[in-house]
Amino acid sequence: MLAMNYRGPQRVRLDRNKPMPEILHPQDAIVRVTRSCICGSDLHLYNGNVPDTRVGETFGHEFIGVVEEIGSEVHKLKVGDQVIVPFNIACGQCTFCKQELYGNCHEANPMATAVGGIFGYSHIAGGYNGGQAEYVRVPYANVGPMVIPSGMHPDDAVMLTDVVPTGYQAAEMGGIQKGDTVVVFGAGPVGIMAAKCAWLFGAGRVIVFDQEEYRLDFVRKYAQCEAYNFRSIEDPVVFMKKTTDSLGADVCIDAVGAEAAGSKMQTITGRKLLLQAGSATALQWAINSVKKGGIVSVVGVYGPTGNLIPIGNALNKGVTIRGNQASVKRLLPRLIEHVQNGVLDPKALITHHFPLEEVSDAYRIFSDKLDNCIKPVLVPPSAKI
Amino acid sequence: MEDTKKDYSHIKGWGIDADPKNDPTYPMRKRSNDDHGGYNWERPTQQPINVEVLHSIERPNVTAVFGTSKPPHGLSGMMRRFAFTYGEGSFNHWLPLLMADRVDVVEGIIDDLKRGYIPNIFAERGGKAEWKYNRKGMFFKIAVGVAITTATVMLLRGKSDDED
Numbered sequence: 001m002l003a004m005n006y007r008g009p010q011r012v013r014l015d016r017n018k019p020m021p022e023i024l025h026p027q028d029a030i031v032r033v034t035r036s037c038i039c040g041s042d043l044h045l046y047n048g049n050v051p052d053t054r055v056g057e058t059f060g061h062e063f064i065g066v067v068e069e070i071g072s073e074v075h076k077l078k079v080g081d082q083v084i085v086p087f088n089i090a091c092g093q094c095t096f097c098k099q100e101l102y103g104n105c106h107e108a109n110p111m112a113t114a115v116g117g118i119f120g121y122s123h124i125a126g127g128y129n130g131g132q133a134e135y136v137r138v139p140y141a142n143v144g145p146m147v148i149p150s151g152m153h154p155d156d157a158v159m160l161t162d163v164v165p166t167g168y169q170a171a172e173m174g175g176i177q178k179g180d181t182v183v184v185f186g187a188g189p190v191g192i193m194a195a196k197c198a199w200l201f202g203a204g205r206v207i208v209f210d211q212e213e214y215r216l217d218f219v220r221k222y223a224q225c226e227a228y229n230f231r232s233i234e235d236p237v238v239f240m241k242k243t244t245d246s247l248g249a250d251v252c253i254d255a256v257g258a259e260a261a262g263s264k265m266q267t268i269t270g271r272k273l274l275l276q277a278g279s280a281t282a283l284q285w286a287i288n289s290v291k292k293g294g295i296v297s298v299v300g301v302y303g304p305t306g307n308l309i310p311i312g313n314a315l316n317k318g319v320t321i322r323g324n325q326a327s328v329k330r331l332l333p334r335l336i337e338h339v340q341n342g343v344l345d346p347k348a349l350i351t352h353h354f355p356l357e358e359v360s361d362a363y364r365i366f367s368d369k370l371d372n373c374i375k376p377v378l379v380p381p382s383a384k385i
Numbered sequence: 386m387e388d389t390k391k392d393y394s395h396i397k398g399w400g401i402d403a404d405p406k407n408d409p410t411y412p413m414r415k416r417s418n419d420d421h422g423g424y425n426w427e428r429p430t431q432q433p434i435n436v437e438v439l440h441s442i443e444r445p446n447v448t449a450v451f452g453t454s455k456p457p458h459g460l461s462g463m464m465r466r467f468a469f470t471y472g473e474g475s476f477n478h479w480l481p482l483l484m485a486d487r488v489d490v491v492e493g494i495i496d497d498l499k500r501g502y503i504p505n506i507f508a509e510r511g512g513k514a515e516w517k518y519n520r521k522g523m524f525f526k527i528a529v530g531v532a533i534t535t536a537t538v539m540l541l542r543g544k545s546d547d548e549d
C-alpha cells in the first residue's frame with residue numbers, strides 16, 4: 001500500500017510498498033483511510049525534535065475511514081462502517097480511561113508512562129503506524145472510533161479527530177467564566193478553534209497572537225476576535241497588560257508549543273541546539289501575561305526533557321496551569337452536536353487537499369506556512385470520497 | 386482501595402475541610418473515589434509480543450497493545466536499548482534516544498543504497514513546493530549552506546596550515 005515514510009529531519013517521502021497492516025489483537029480493526037490531516041504536532045516529529053522518532057515510521061493521527069476488517073472481540077463496529085478515529089488510543093478499562101482521561105490511557109504505550117498511545121506519533125507514543133497511508137491498524141476498536149453521523153461532510157469529520165476537540169478543550173481547561181478576557185497564542189488550526197470555542201464558554205473578549213498575517217486575517221473573521229501580529233509589537237506581554245487595564249488576561253491559552261518563534265534565546269536553545277524540549281516562547285508569554293490568580297491552559301505540545309519557563313512568576317502570581325492531550329472520545333458527542341447545529345464549522349479551516357502521493361510537498365507547505373496554508377488534508381487514491 | 390479505607394482518626398482535623406466540589410480537574414476527569422486501587426484493573430487481552438518492544442522502566446510490563454512499526458535495529462537499536470535502562474526523567478534516557486535518531490538517519494541512507502535506491506533528498510524535503518512558493522527562502526538557505534561550508538573548509542585549512 002501507499003504510506004508516508006519518515007527518513008530524517010525534514011525528509012519524508014511516499015512509500016509505495018508498505019506492507020498492509022494486520023490484526024494483531026482481538027480488539028483491532030483495519031481501517032481504509034479516506035482523509036488524513038497533517039497537524040502542527042507532526043511538525044515536531046518532522047523537524048526531528050521528538051526523541052525516539054525512528055526512520056521508516058508512518059505519521060498521521062488525524063484520520064477517518066472505512067472499517068475493512070475487525071478482530072474477534074470487536075462488537076461495536078462492523079465492516080463497512082465509516083468512522084471518526086480519535087487520535088488517542090485508549091483501552092476504556094484502566095483507571096485513567098474510567099475517569100475519561102482518554103488521552104492518558106495506561107494500556108496503550110509501553111515506551112513512556114507520561115504519554116498515552118497516539119497513532120503515528122513516534123515511539124514516544126507507542127510506536128504505532130499512522131494514518132497518512134491507505135490503511136491503518138486501529139487498536140481498541142470498541143472504544144475510540146465512532147461512526148460518522150449520516151450527512152456529515154468528511155472534511156468536518158476528520159477535523160473532529162483532533163483539531164476541534166483540542167481547541168475546545170483548550171478553552172474548557174481555561175475555566176473561562178462569563179466576561180473573561182481570553183488570550184490565545186497561536187493562530188494555527190488549534191488556536192483558531194480555541195478562539196472560536198472560548199466564546200462558547202462565555203468569554204467577554206478574545207485576543208489572538210501570531211506572526212502570519214494571513215492566519216490573523218482568517219481568525220479575525222472566523223472567530224470574530226481581535227488578532228495581533230507579535231512581530232510588530234516590541235513586547236507582547238507589555239502590550240497585553242496595556243490592553244487589559246494593566247492587570248493581564250483572565251485566561252491565556254498556549255496553542256503554539258515547541259516550534260514557537262518570537263524569542264531568539266528560546267529558538268536557539270529549544271529548536272536548534274535541543275538543549276530544551278522545544279522553544280517555550282508562547283508559554284513564557286502566557287504565564288507572564290495572565291492576571292494574578294488566572295489560568296494558563298496548555299495544549300501546545302512540548303518534548304519530554306524540560307523547558308525554560310518563568311515558574312517563579314507562576315508561583316508569585318498564583319497562576320493555575322492546566323494542560324493535556326485532548327480527551328477526544330469524551331468530547332465527541334457534544335462537538336458533533338455543535339457541528340450539526342452549525343455552531344462550529346471546522347471544514348472552513350481546510351485550505352489544501354493533497355493527493356497522498358504529494359506528501360513531501362504537503363509537509364513543506366504546511367511547515368513553512370506557504371501558499372496561505374491553514375490546514376492540509378491528504379487524500380489517498382483509494383479513498384474514493 | 387486500601388488507602389481510602391485507612392483510619393485517620395489519630396490525625397486531628399483530618400478531612401474537616403474536604404470539599405469535593407473544589408476540583409480544579411473538573412470536568413477533565415470523572416473522579417470515582419475508587420481510583421486508589423493501584424495497577425489492579427482488569428487488563429485487556431495482551432497483544433502477543435512477537436517483536437522487540439522496549440518499555441519504560443517506570444512501568445512493570447508492556448501495555449496490552451503497542452505499535453510494531455519499527456523495532457530497534459542496528460547501532461541505533463543498541464543505543465535505544467541502552468536509553469531504556471534509564472527512567473523517563475533522566476537525560477541518560479533522552480539524549481541517547483535523540484542521538485540514536487540521528488544514527489538511524491544514516492542507517493536509513495545506507496539501507497536505501499544497499500537496495501540500489503538513491504534517495505532524492507531534494508524531493509523528500511519538499512523542494513518542488515519550496516521552489517514554487519518560496520524561491521527567495523530557498524536561495525537564502527542555499528547561500529547559508531554555502532557560507533557554512535566555505536567557513537568550515539577555511540577553518541580546517543587554517544588548522545592544517547598551523548599543523549604544517
Ligand SMILES: NC(=O)c1ccc[n+]([C@@H]2O[C@H](COP(=O)([O-])OP(=O)(O)OC[C@H]3O[C@@H](n4cnc5c(N)ncnc54)[C@H](O)[C@@H]3O)[C@@H](O)[C@H]2O)c1
Nearest residue numbers: 040041186188189190210256257260261262300301325326
Ligand atoms: N494537546 C493536544 O491534544 C494537541 C492536539 C493537536 C495539536 N496540538 C499542538 O497544538 C499546537 C498548534 O497546532 P497547530 O496544528 O495549530 O500548528 P501550526 O503550526 O499550524 O500553528 C502554530 C501557530 O503558532 C504561531 N506561532 C509561532 N510562535 C508563536 C508565538 N510565540 N506566539 C504566538 N503564535 C506563535 C505560528 O506562526 C503558527 O501559526 C502544536 O504544538 C501541536 O502539537 C496539541
Ligand SMILES: [Zn+2]
Nearest residue numbers: 039041062162
Ligand atoms: Zn493533531
Ligand SMILES: [Zn+2]
Nearest residue numbers: 091094097105
Ligand atoms: Zn486505558
